[in-house]
Amino acid sequence: MSDQGEDMAERRPLPERALLSVEYPGYVVNADKAIRSIGGSKKLARDATEDIGMPVELRYRYDDPASHPINGKIIPTEDLLLKVTRRIRRSRERGTEPSSENVQVRAEVVAVLDKTVRFRKLSDFQYIVPRNDAITQFSSLVNGIDIDAIKRLGASSVLDDPLDATAGYIPAPFIDRRGWPAQYQPAAGGGTGNDGSQPMDEARRRRDTTKQVFHGVYIKFDAASVPIHASPAAEQERQSIPADVLEKAQRILAESPVVSRNAMELLLPQSECSGLKLTTIMPALAYLMESGPWRGCWIRFGYDPRKDPDACKYQIMDIRHASVGASGGRIRLNPRSGAGQPQPDDAPRSGARARTYIYDDDAVRQKAAGIFQFMHVKVEPLRGLIDYANGRRRVPCEYSGWLQPSVMRTMRLKLRAMKRNSCGVLQGTDELAVDYAELDKAINADRKAEAEALAAEQLIEAREASSAHGQLSRTVRERVDARVDEFMKALGVQDGTDPLNEATSDGDAEDGVDAYADEFDIFGYDDASDDDGQQPYQPE
Structure with missing residues (x-):
């Protein structure tokens, strides 16, 4: 056996025993009292097995009803409980220290900790109510x-x-309801403004009067139509915007009718807007969508991206990274000088600090985060998935827009792989490669679901149109006849015969269809026909 095989650890199966781990915020001297302080063993077992999502309450004074709890939660984990045994073989000679050869350490996996109770919130001061109350x-x-x-x-x-x-016999109020530390930045001067030159009440009134009101128009993705003009308040505010600023904003929207807010902030910086914000300028020229693949983007009035297949390039991709410090832990509220804090030049870009709307290789290396439009994505394999012609839809949906949902899911998976690759976690580029054969299978399933949804919508529209005219349309009649034929064939397969086949059925095929149609009375149009002089069926 080679040296590499000798160095490998022994493999053993994991035990089937699963335990609940409790990260108790304190030194436990009496385990019974500690379990009682978090509700008891029965309540813990019920919360862990039923998974009802209720917080685990820790009360240090569990006998006091006025004690405020520290809320924890049960989260899934993949930890192991080890039993470490250390045996020392004593030497016969007294006064000698045991050598490393005489010490044996054995580790054994006792159970799997699949769930853990964690208390991350801090305990605060509490009022003590007298017990004779x-x-x-x-x-x-x-x-x-x-x-x-x-x-x-x-x-x-x-x-x-x-x-x-x-x-003092009053219910003990909460001092802090959040349980998390927050930054406290008191204003300079107790009863004055920031500079101490004016009273606080006057400064607050001035801030309230200068607070900007947003006059933009929002619509949802499933709105029937898009707005074609701004709101009256935005039109009135438009008069105060300089003409050159409006002209530049109009040129940007003429080149691209859908612009993300991040791109607009870079294309039209505040330094070139006479000090005005985009929330003052853009409501006079564009509207916003609350949901869908173009959410949060400035869309030119009158332009509907849901009716333009070329609007796929204007869809957005939200890229985020975990906000952590240089050591990988939580950011300190009051960091010490030096001590592992990243410098401004070396710090990774966040969504607010990203100074580009192009997602290229440089942005990937710098871990840029924010909202990027498809036409600004330049990296593979995302660019190839966006341009994949087989992955387009006939009509857009709220989840993936003009792309098939399977293509959007593949893009998200590859984006996660790119993040891990930039951190050095991936070995090679196998996870970044796209299996287009498997993707085509998922796309075919998406197209089938899309076709069924479109057929259902068209049938509903046809029924609504026929109801408006007072009679069933020819399309509805044909669809009903087709559904009856399918139902009759299904019955024939179950009975071993085909009611629509003269060779296997007892009677005429038309008689069988008429009999079943009369029995089920689909939409009621069989009760009256145009041949006998009666009026056609009118749905209620």
């Missing part, structure tokens, strides 16, 4: 379900005494 006593007895003690308390005169508000 009547409300506290009654709440403790109710929580303990002590019926006899509740009866004795009700028979006494404790609850009859008036509540003294000055004695």
